[in-house]
Amino acid sequence: MSAAYSGSSPRSEPDSADAAWYRSFGAELVAQGLSPRELQRMVAETRAEAESAGIAPASLFGPAVLFARELASALKEDGAGSQATEHTPGPVVLRLHDVTVRRGRRTVLSNFTLTVRRGEIVAVVGSNGAGKSTLLQACAGLLRTSSGRVERTERFGYAPQLDALAPLLTVDEHLRLFGVLDGASQSRAVPTGHQILHRLGWRPNGSQITRTLSGGTQQKLNLALAQLASPELLLLDEPYQGLDALAYEDLWTLISAWRGSGAGVLLVTHLLRDIDFVDRVVELPTPDSSTGDSKTKDHAA
Structure with a gap:
């Protein structure tokens, strides 16, 4: 439980x-x-x-x-x-086929294959260095793959583990900027962002500069930006970082609502209790130091 x-x-x-x-x-x-x-x-x-x-x-x-x-x-x-x-997953929003990512001489991901559908939550687990964050960067198109194919819906949101916030911009300036990038009007982006932040337990001061926010509050803003345009796919890299117990509860309620609205969710986690809330778990073992190869385990939660 x-x-x-x-x-x-x-x-x-x-x-x-x-x-x-x-x-x-x-x-x-x-x-x-x-x-x-x-x-x-x-x-x-x-x-x-x-x-x-x-x-x-x-x-x-x-x-x-x-x-x-x-x-x-x-x-x-x-x-x-x-x-x-029980629910029937919808159309595919993310498909990786035999994806390999190398950093120098080291193979981080080897022949990795994965499919995520709308209405499905998939968790990625593994030890440090297994390539979890690398996987999400490749899914988001921020990292070039060495081989293989990545197919992804155009409507996606990405919340990296190390946030991408601009320290001198205000909360509402972030919402307006990301809203424009996602094709939303500025008038809609701010109230939508505030609504998401309310559901994460924070009533923001839109004029507050980001660098003055606590780490947990910055993470809430990071999550709101990822979901601002109601994407079909959400890529979340350890989204609970810096959140207290109540905010963690609110986060999973929100993720459940996103899934219920038809979004597919791929998240990186190291918390065993998260496994109860997902549909499938993908385990990334640490690549063998001599060969660089790894075998991925994919099983139902």
């Missing part, structure tokens, strides 16, 4: 009552025996409904524990439990 709803201190923000409600809601769903995928789906749908209505969840749904028990009971009665979490 997920540890995302274990006890942690509430946010010192105006929405702390809402955050506490969602924690209680999630904890009761876990107690009722929902699987991690069911849990993520129910939390995402409940949050989306409350945000769409513009009403606090406690006012809209009543006590969190009672509402969670009602939902769990309804799932059991109509048999929707495990079936509701």
